[in-house]
Amino acid sequence: MANGYLMICTLIISIILVIIFFTKRKNNHEETKIFSKMLVVNVFELVVTTTIIVISLVSDSTNIFKILNWIDVILIVSWCSLLFYYVHTISTRDYNKKMIPFILVVNIIFYVLALFLDANIIKEDVTINSCGSLIDLGLFSVLFYNTLTLGTLLFNPKKNNLTKEKYISLYSLIILLFLAVMLRIVIRQINVIPIILTIVDMIMMFTIENPDGKMIEQLTTAKEKAEQANIAKSDFLSNMSHEIRTPLNAIVGFSQSLQEKNLSSDAKDEVTDIITASQNLLEIVNGILDFSKIEANKLEIINKNYDALEMLNEVKTLINSRIGDKPLELHCYFDATIPKALYGDVTRIRQIIINLLTNAVKYTNEGYIEFHVDCVKREEVCRLIISVEDSGIGIKSENIDKLFSKFERLDVEKKTATEGTGLGLAITKKLIELMNGKIVVQSFYGQGSKFTVSIDQLIGDASLLENLPNDKKSLDLKDKKILIVDDNNLNLKVSLALFKGYGVQPDTAASGPECIDKIAKGKDYDIIFLDDMMPKMSGVETLKKLKADPNFHTPTVVLTANAITGMREKYLSDGFDEYLSKPIDKAELTHILQKFFNNSQ
Ligand code: ADP
Numbered sequence: 001m002a003n004g005y006l007m008i009c010t011l012i013i014s015i016i017l018v019i020i021f022f023t024k025r026k027n028n029h030e031e032t033k034i035f036s037k038m039l040v041v042n043v044f045e046l047v048v049t050t051t052i053i054v055i056s057l058v059s060d061s062t063n064i065f066k067i068l069n070w071i072d073v074i075l076i077v078s079w080c081s082l083l084f085y086y087v088h089t090i091s092t093r094d095y096n097k098k099m100i101p102f103i104l105v106v107n108i109i110f111y112v113l114a115l116f117l118d119a120n121i122i123k124e125d126v127t128i129n130s131c132g133s134l135i136d137l138g139l140f141s142v143l144f145y146n147t148l149t150l151g152t153l154l155f156n157p158k159k160n161n162l163t164k165e166k167y168i169s170l171y172s173l174i175i176l177l178f179l180a181v182m183l184r185i186v187i188r189q190i191n192v193i194p195i196i197l198t199i200v201d202m203i204m205m206f207t208i209e210n211p212d213g214k215m216i217e218q219l220t221t222a223k224e225k226a227e228q229a230n231i232a233k234s235d236f237l238s239n240m241s242h243e244i245r246t247p248l249n250a251i252v253g254f255s256q257s258l259q260e261k262n263l264s265s266d267a268k269d270e271v272t273d274i275i276t277a278s279q280n281l282l283e284i285v286n287g288i289l290d291f292s293k294i295e296a297n298k299l300e301i302i303n304k305n306y307d308a309l310e311m312l313n314e315v316k317t318l319i320n321s322r323i324g325d326k327p328l329e330l331h332c333y334f335d336a337t338i339p340k341a342l343y344g345d346v347t348r349i350r351q352i353i354i355n356l357l358t359n360a361v362k363y364t365n366e367g368y369i370e371f372h373v374d375c376v377k378r379e380e381v382c383r384l385i386i387s388v389e390d391s392g393i394g395i396k397s398e399n400i401d402k403l404f405s406k407f408e409r410l411d412v413e414k415k416t417a418t419e420g421t422g423l424g425l426a427i428t429k430k431l432i433e434l435m436n437g438k439i440v441v442q443s444f445y446g447q448g449s450k451f452t453v454s455i456d457q458l459i460g461d462a463s464l465l466e467n468l469p470n471d472k473k474s475l476d477l478k479d480k481k482i483l484i485v486d487d488n489n490l491n492l493k494v495s496l497a498l499f500k501g502y503g504v505q506p507d508t509a510a511s512g513p514e515c516i517d518k519i520a521k522g523k524d525y526d527i528i529f530l531d532d533m534m535p536k537m538s539g540v541e542t543l544k545k546l547k548a549d550p551n552f553h554t555p556t557v558v559l560t561a562n563a564i565t566g567m568r569e570k571y572l573s574d575g576f577d578e579y580l581s582k583p584i585d586k587a588e589l590t591h592i593l594q595k596f597f598n599n600s601q
């Protein structure tokens with residue numbers, strides 16, 4: 001009867017296993033479903049084995065034993081076939097259940113064969129056990145399926161599907177089952193099979209089928225997939241930025257040089273419209289790029305000394321031009337105590353203000369826009385309080401919370417004609433947060449809105465302000481030798497047209513090797529504008545080759561449509577002296593030319 005107590009203990013353990021397994025949150029994988037069936041079959045098998053032992057104490061009916069042993073063998077065959085199916089599924093990742101018909105046929109053969117075989121009970125001193133040909137068939141079925149399982153692991157064509165830990169765990173289970181059969185054959189008094197089946201279940205549950213482990217595995221896979229997707233997204237954005245900016249470069253460049261020609265006033269207006277439209281398009285592309293940078297935590301705040309009033313006045317001019325013919329009055333008030341120089345990221349502050357003012361223009365049909373900038377100074381910090389108030393369409397109170405979500409455009413039916421991506425405010429808020437600032441919105445639907453931003457800026461050093469004249473006419477480039485390197489003919493034409501406006505006729509090269517060749521042949525330049533993304537040799541490679549000559553000291557500006565964040569810093573660290581993004585902004589180009597040629601005059 002000693003083995004009876006052992007069986008009852010094992011049964012209790014296997015019931016606990018079932019309870020733990022079925023109450024834990026788990027995934028819905030095919031193998032997990034198979035494993036849950038193995039657990040249940042194991043419990044039934046233990047119930048039957050225990051019943052056999054208990055009944056043998058009170059009855060001698062051979063028929064009952066035969067039926068019970070037949071059920072026992074059926075359960076053992078089923079459990080072993082489930083283990084084989086489990087291993088086959090996880091090792092080959094064959095989720096089409098192609099193995100099921102084979103298993104069913106083999107199992108039915110075992111079940112039917114078992115019907116014709118005998119089993120009897122041996123009662124010894126303290127043990128009660130079954131034996132006979134039926135039991136031998138049960139042992140054979142364990143050996144049969146265990147060999148198939150081993151074969152599946154050894155000859156699995158898709159070895160990479162399993163990790164080392166899983167292999168170790170599965171091979172130990174197989175060894176354990178072979179040992180169980182050996183023990184049963186050697187020591188006939190003790191039926192260790194049900195105990196070993198439970199131990200196998202237990203090992204599986206705490207290793208490969210551990211719900212926590214599976215969750216971690218799933219999370220790791222999901223994380224890897226997300227990271228890959230993010231890399232793909234960044235690559236796509238970088239390519240898109242390049243692809244869109246290159247033709248835009250041509251549109252903006254040619255339109256700007258057209259604007260300087262003697263055109264009829266109608267044609268001039270149309271050219272201005274083309275420039276505005278392409279600048280809008282550029283803003284949209286930049287918005288998408290900015291947002292992707294923010295999401296990838298790649299957006300950096302680059303602080304420097306700047307002239308706050310000059311920036312505010314520039315913004316005012318820009319917004320006035322955006323108002324155009326709209327019956328809108330822009331009232332500006334800039335606190336007279338704003339220091340001459342502030343220290344912060346002027347580009348981002350300008351972007352925030354332009355976003356708010358552009359929205360005010362977009363969503364106000366008539367009336368006014370109040371643009372106020374106040375300043376509260378404390379020691380070396382100046383808190384800028386920027387407010388933009390309009391008499392526009394306003395925002396419904398239930399929509400205020402959605403205002404800063406990406407791609408959220410509120411009340412769209414009312415303003416389908418107003419273009420926008422729904423990214424502006426999301427970017428604005430992120431930028432403000434990056435600068436440790438705050439933004440507050442007040443709005444009355446149908447009456448208007450007020451956005452108030454507060455950002456702390458350090459008081460800067462006015463003597464460090466880059467005091468460059470804005471007027472390109474003050475630049476004298478007549479005797480300057482300029483080389484432009486670009487593989488795209490259209491881009492070269494645009495650049496030539498732009499440079500003609502400065503009174504120079506630059507030299508051109510259509511590739512990196514051509515540029516190196518020109519310099520090697522003794523041509524001397526005062527500055528080189530070098531495109532980066534060129535097919536034969538990139539700009540970076542070209543510069544490296546040029547710099548290999550210790551006598552090469554010509555300032556080299558990278559000219560690129562690759563405008564993703566961090567690019568400027570990357571190119572400067574690659575050895576370029578300046579960075580100019582495409583489409584070329586005339587003001588930026590002037591700025592760069594002034595930097596290199598104003599002082600040398
Ligand atoms: P976009 O203007 O490109 O649609 P934004 O992120 O700048 O995207 O703004 C999101 C939404 O917030 C806009 O679609 C608009 O519904 C609303 N909104 C923003 N500013 C104003 C404003 N000044 N007045 C009324 N609604 C506004």
